[in-house]
Amino acid sequence: MCSKFTILFVLLTFANLNAKENFDKNEVLASVGKKIITVGEFLTRYSDYIISSGIKDNIVTRRSILNNMINEILLYDYDNNSSIFNNPEYKRELEWARKQTILAFLKDQEIYAKLTATDAELRDAFFKTNMKISARHLFAETEEEAENLYQLLQTGADFNQLAKQVFTDSTLQNNGGYLGFFTWGDMDPAFEDAAFNMKEGEISKPIKTKFGYSIIKVEKKVANPIITEDEFLRKKKHVERIVKMRKMGYEEEKFLNKVFDSRKLKINDDAINFIFENLSSVNQIEKKQSPKFPFVVKYGNKNYSLTEIQQRINELPAFHKRKITSPQNLKAIVKGLVLQDVLYSLAIKKGYDKNPQVEKTISNYNNNIFLRYKREEIANAKIFPDSLIHKFYTDNPQYFMNENEINIQEIIVNRKELADSLINQIKSGNDFGSLAKKFSLREWSAKNNGVIGLSEISKFGGLKDTLWKSEIGTILGPIKIQQMFGIFKVLEKKNAEVKKFEEVKNLADRLLKKEKSKPIMEEYIDKLRKKTSVVWNDKLLGSLELPKN
Structure with a gap:
């Protein structure tokens, strides 16, 4: 303050x-x-x-x-902080921050500190940071799909028309996959490396990125016409950091493969399913009679018992436990915990936990975590009269809106030929509901003639904009969704409305406290200063x- x-x-x-x-x-x-x-x-x-x-x-x-x-x-x-210091979640966050800091220092010392950048690499990177590129792209999830798109382009297919087919996002559909201008460091490294080495108007072969595969068409390249040696020297350290960070992904993968052999890791899917099914609403493992498993998790000579894995999950901070929404991501988290154990053991052997820089960083994290909890405690203790909360509610209706809702009919199939046949039958007058009941692979909606019922528009992901902009009665498709093909009919749309005050009073109170957090904190600290x-x-x-x- x-x-x-x-x-x-x-x-x-x-x-x-x-x-x-x-x-x-x-x-x-x-x-x-x-x-x-x-x-x-x-x-x-x-x-x-x-x-x-x-x-x-x-x-x-x-x-x-x-x-x-x-x-x-x-x-x-x-001040009295006993409620914070005794809070189990606070203790979990402190321990998590401590371990993550030690692991980050291990990565810094064993990977980043050993990276180098030649003068030629730095000058090339500096040149690229002074260039802007505009491009468009076509996206595919698999290499096979990307190769098919590339072959279509080679035989004269129109880039814009293909974009309408591959994208569900309405903007990319209608602008031919145009990404606008970007510079070095803005995009996926593999995407950038390809784009910066292309000529204007050139179309790339499929490029593998961390998201999938992209076919790039460079529209325009604009370079800074004046780049001086003095400017390069002034920005050299900054560019060097960027170059080394771009090398981190590959070098980190090499390092992890060296210290962690994933072939030695065995995870019992039945045990994972049991743990997931017995997570409580707050993602705590419920204590109940556990079945016998031949093993739960093994890595080399190390065996993790069911109790140990359950305890480790319980010790995760809440923001990580909220990610456990399926057995698959629970399995990924368990694998991550085993990997962390290997890395943490290596860090301790090297004495990184005693490094002054690590200790300083841990202290800073601890301070930040404490202050976050303290601000929340102070805000929660502040009592606002209902009249002030209601005024905030009426002054800020945008915070208290229901989502737009839409009701659609769907047919989901796994073959493009079948999807094309069905869309032609619908256009010829065949009943959408009867076809959905007969052919759609999503059983619960097929039983209801393909009708989903009013649902929040956000639940439709990348299709939400296209569906919402369509008129009632519009039939869309076939639209490729991962490995499936969907045909959709818009039945009903309901515009967002402001929720009643009684429904959102607690939310309004929290948002008001957030808006007034600075004066609330100033008032609180002023009282402490007087004492x-x-x-x-x-x-x-x-x-x-x-x-x-």
Whole structure:
């Protein structure tokens, strides 16, 4: 918070920020009750902030950062935090942050630190950062589909017409897959590497990306006409970081294959299904009689018992447990936990957990996690009158809308030839519902003549815009959806409406508290300051010289 608070300032004379004074990093810059903030602690925090934010050093920013450090001490050391410190979820997040920091340092030391970039690579990358490319593309999920598209282009098929067939997104359908202008670092690396090495008007062969396969057509390339050596030297370190980061994916995969042999990992699907089926509504494993499994999880000589895996899942932070929505992603999480164990063991052997940089980063994460919980606790404790909550509700109806809803009829089949035949039969007057009941592969809707019932439009994913823009009675398709083909008829549309206040009162209260979070926090800290002595040396604060990078 800021200088609006009543603070006892000592030596209020402001000195030149650029004064090159000698100072002791252990000298006390501020005291908060019995706690102190040293010059060294402030300079570390302030320098990190200046570098990360790009803000120019000035006395106002110095005071603001010092104020934040004071406020954090007040909240942590001079308030009752027992409910936070005893919160199991808070403890889980701290432990998760600790392990992830150690693992991140392992990756940094074992992979990133060993990467190199030649001068030629840096100059090539610098040139690319000064070039803009506009392109369009066709997307396919499999190599076979991509090759078919490429062959069609080779025999004269129109790029725009193919885009209408392959994309479900209405924008890409109607603009021929046009992506607009992008520069180096904006897109998937494989996509970029291909595009930057192509000529205007050229069409690529299928390019494998992390999303699938793309066929690229470069529309225009615009280079910065003036690139000086001085500019290259000034940006060289930044470009070097980008080049090394682009190499990280491949090198990380090599490193993981070296330390983790996935062939040694065995996961019992029956055990995974049992664990998933016994997750409670809050993703905690319910305690009940467990069946006997020949094994649950094995990696080499290490056996993980059912109890151990259950415990590890229970120890995950809530934001990770919410990802457990199917046995498949539970299995992926379990595999991730085993991999983490291997990497964490390696990091501990190398002593990375004792590294000062790691300890500092863990401390910063702990502080951020605490402050998040503290802000939430302070906000939740604030009571607003119903009249103010209702006013927020009426002033912000956009927050309390139902989604647009749509009711469609569908036929889902797995063969293009069958889909084409069915669409022709429908256009010839055959009953949509009868065909859906006979041919559609989605059993629950087929039983209802293909009728899905009113559903939120977001549930239709990439089809939502196309369906919503279609008139009642419109028949769409066949549309390729993964390995299936769908035919759809729009039956009914219902526009979004504002929910009743009683339904969303709690939500309105939470959003109001979020909007008022700054004054709520300022009011709370002001009370703490009135009970605690806060003193700082403003002359010393202004005279400090930032460390040279």
